[in-house]
Amino acid sequence: MHVRHMERRLREMNLEILSMKEIGGAHAGNICKVEALSENENTREHYIYKEFAEKRDQEVEIHKNIEEILTPFSRVVKVWETSPKAMMMWDLGYPVKAGFEALPIGEKKILISDILKVLTSLHCVEAVQTNLPIHQLSSEWKDWCLEQLGKLGSRKSWASPKWERTIQEVNDRLDIPHYQSKCPSVITHGDPHLENVFYKDERIWLIDWEWAAIGSPLRDVTILMQDIYDDDLISYVPEYYLQCLRERGFILDNDDFWSDLSYLYIDHLTMMLAWEVEKYFQGHLSEKRIRGIIEWKIGEIERVQSEVMDRKNKFSH
Known part of the structure; x- marks a missing residue:
């Protein structure tokens, strides 16, 4: 400094x-x-x-x-x-993440709803002459995640080789790095996980805009989702976000919505998995916590991959 x-x-x-x-x-x-x-x-x-x-x-x-x-x-x-x-x-005080896990489920849902309303407002801003970059998927997060999990495996006996196989398999089977977003492009924050979200003066505020870009609105929604470790809340997020869009007169094609949601969610689970491992290496997470995070995110990746394959099989028959 x-x-x-x-x-x-x-x-x-x-x-x-x-x-x-x-x-x-x-x-x-x-x-x-x-x-x-x-x-x-x-x-x-x-x-x-x-x-x-x-x-x-x-x-x-x-x-x-x-x-x-x-x-x-x-x-x-x-x-x-x-x-x-x-x-x-x-100074906005403490990020939402600081006390999120301790909240009752009802209060978590209210807070998530408020965040989604703010993201909806951002996504409905007309994206003209912004000079923002265009967000596209690539192999960047997969490569970093495999590197991080490889390091973890070389240092810790409890690290499972299955985690790396899962990341490689989902990227190969779904060709994540070459996926082209289908929803109309909007201004996205690019990193609205719960450490970048604050509640102050009865309003939601967002910090760290360095990854802002033009892209699918599901980019922001899925980064938020990957920070939520609750099945019911994860199901609630896309449903409530769709409701917010409808109230603003912003209608998305149903198939495009769920396709972007699945692919971007897998990509962002992969990205943040690598970042959480990095935080563990730097001493910011306990061994118990990082193991729980990895198991959850790998489980989510497997779940979403299965849903995507089921949809593809359904359409192919």
Whole structure:
């Protein structure tokens, strides 16, 4: 963290730093909480200052391109495009994920519904002249996941070779890397797992927009789904999302919807499985937790693969 740069930047905003605390974790850069005194209004405010790691500063360009679109969904105060590239936002407290598992199922469903309403609002924004990249599936996450599981297998006797076989098999049988999304393209956040979702001032807010792109709306829905470890809630997500779309007059072809959902869900389960293993390597997850995560995600991949094959067999007869 370039503290001198941060101090100078805040002074230029007429803010005096009262305290700062670096936030640990697996972040794409350095992040700290800042309490500052506004010299104009003589009030104490709480911010998050994020200094981007090298080659992980796409979010700066994203905000420059679609700042007006993002305003209802994020609480960014200022973005610095000069080195070191950085961003300051209001402190939103703790991510939804922090207390999600402890919530009763009814409260989980309400929270998930609120998140899906926000995603629906984003997906219904007209995607014109955004200069955002186009999201396409590739072999990137499969390759990374196989690499991560291979490392895990070489280090831990409890790691099952079956996990790698499952990842390879589903990608071969369904040809995941070459799947072309079928639903109309929309603006997508690209990474709305529960650590990037916050509830503050009776509203849902989204952070970390570095993977924003034009793509299938099911891209966001499935990244959210892979963070939910409950069969009923996983079934609820696509059904409620469809309801939200219908209420906005956004109608998707049923076959296209479930096709995108299946393929993107498998791809994102694979991606986040690799990322969770990385968090375990970095000491952020216990052995018990990572084993549970892997078993769940592998089970979901097998379930969805079976459903896709059943649909294909049904149509072929």
